[in-house]
Amino acid sequence: xxxxxxxxxxxPEAVLxxxxxxxxxxxxHGLSVMEMSHRSPEYVAIAEQAERDLRELxxxxxxxxxxxxxxxxxxxxxxxxxxxxxxxxxxxxxxxxIWGKKAMAEARHLFGDAPVAASSEAxxxxxxxxxxxxxxxxDAAYLHYTANETIGGLEFDYIPEAVRPDGRxxxxxxxxxxxxxxxxLDVSRFGxxxxxxxxxxxxxxxxxxxxxxxLLDRARADMPSLLGYRTLAEAASMVNTPATxxxxxxxxxxxxxxxxIGGLAAMDAINSRKAERLYAAIxxxxxxxxxxxxxxxxxxxxxxxxxxxxxxxxxxxxxxxxGLLNLKGHRSVGxxxxxxxxxxxxxxxxxxxxxxxxxxxxxx
Ligand code: PLP
Numbered sequence: 001x002x003x004x005x006x007x008x009x010x011x012p013e014a015v016l017x018x019x020x021x022x023x024x025x026x027x028x029h030g031l032s033v034m035e036m037s038h039r040s041p042e043y044v045a046i047a048e049q050a051e052r053d054l055r056e057l058x059x060x061x062x063x064x065x066x067x068x069x070x071x072x073x074x075x076x077x078x079x080x081x082x083x084x085x086x087x088x089x090x091x092x093x094x095x096x097x098i099w100g101k102k103a104m105a106e107a108r109h110l111f112g113d114a115p116v117a118a119s120s121e122a123x124x125x126x127x128x129x130x131x132x133x134x135x136x137x138x139d140a141a142y143l144h145y146t147a148n149e150t151i152g153g154l155e156f157d158y159i160p161e162a163v164r165p166d167g168r169x170x171x172x173x174x175x176x177x178x179x180x181x182x183x184x185l186d187v188s189r190f191g192x193x194x195x196x197x198x199x200x201x202x203x204x205x206x207x208x209x210x211x212x213x214x215l216l217d218r219a220r221a222d223m224p225s226l227l228g229y230r231t232l233a234e235a236a237s238m239v240n241t242p243a244t245x246x247x248x249x250x251x252x253x254x255x256x257x258x259x260x261i262g263g264l265a266a267m268d269a270i271n272s273r274k275a276e277r278l279y280a281a282i283x284x285x286x287x288x289x290x291x292x293x294x295x296x297x298x299x300x301x302x303x304x305x306x307x308x309x310x311x312x313x314x315x316x317x318x319x320x321x322x323g324l325l326n327l328k329g330h331r332s333v334g335x336x337x338x339x340x341x342x343x344x345x346x347x348x349x350x351x352x353x354x355x356x357x358x359x360x361x362x363x364x
Contacts, residue, residue, distance in 0.1 A: 009344075015249065015252045051066050083215070153337065176195045179300055180201065270346065
């Protein structure tokens with residue numbers, strides 16, 4: 001079976017096998033990782049190794065802190081404004097789809113206005129705004145965007161610059177939930193990066209935040225203390241009990257990326273191959289289509305519709321019977337979506353393409 005779920009998503013088979021081998025007795029310690037105290041030397045070693053491996057994979061500069069926290073990417077929609085609006089100003093947003101809009105709605109819910117610096121809404125979110133179209137407000141405290149819109153299948157092909165009209169650069173904040181670790185990244189361009197784990201990092205229940213150190217002093221005083229980046233950083237993400245098992249599994253994924261894949265440049269090449277093959281199959285067919293501008297087509301989440309939506313049901317039923325799981329599009333948009341995260345092997349894409357061609361020949 002191949003799992004194309006958008007999240008929680010497939011994990012590398014090698015990681016699952018490793019976790020199974022260590023499930024009951026972690027490396028001779030006589031207990032499962034799930035049963036360890038997060039303060040024990042064994043667990044602290046697991047946690048620290050995971051951070052080291054993530055730092056190595058993404059070449060995270062020393063002036064950034066890495067936090068392993070909880071509450072999903074959704075709680076970061078609140079944590080970011082709490083942490084960055086303490087000196088005043090307003091959050092500015094790039095609106096490119098459902099997730100960016102949710103982040104913006106949460107900032108507004110908490111702190112009133114949150115201006116849109118650029119939007120792709122008028123064009124149905126088929127292409128991201130260009131740099132020249134991004135206009136921050138004079139009082140912008142930071143610019144937030146969503147690198148890859150998981151539902152729309154729309155991905156930035158560049159890292160935006162966050163410069164106010166007065167020429168001052170403000171921190172760039174990025175929700176990277178569905179594209180982190182898909183390839184190399186210049187972390188130094190960002191103030192804050194956050195990502196829910198359940199796509200390219202590991203199982204659900206964990207959120208990774210990468211924050212530039214000088215931003216730890218901008219928090220609002222009225223913030224719930226557990227949301228505080230400084231609080232989390234000073235306690236090595238162990239203010240309270242962390243998501244210990246998810247953190248451990250994330251560590252196994254980082255080791256898999258390093259040792260089995262050979263790092264993020266290698267992962268990047270694999271991901272490009274996978275996505276190019278599927279888009280070529282969609283573009284070359286009469287039955288399937290994808291509306292996104294080529295330069296902004298997501299490599300991770302590939303939505304497509306069938307020319308006749310009466311075929312949706314048989315398509316999904318036959319796909320499932322053929323072992324191709326979770327191809328149903330998000331409930332808000334319908335159609336299909338194939339998520340090709342890191343753990344989805346090239347063989348899965350080949351199997352999907354073969355199935356789609358066969359289905360089109362029989363039913364198209
Ligand atoms: N942001 C993006 C881009 C997502 O894809 C998702 C979830 O799918 C979220 C945020 C919300 O994440 P969570 O469910 O971890 O709160």
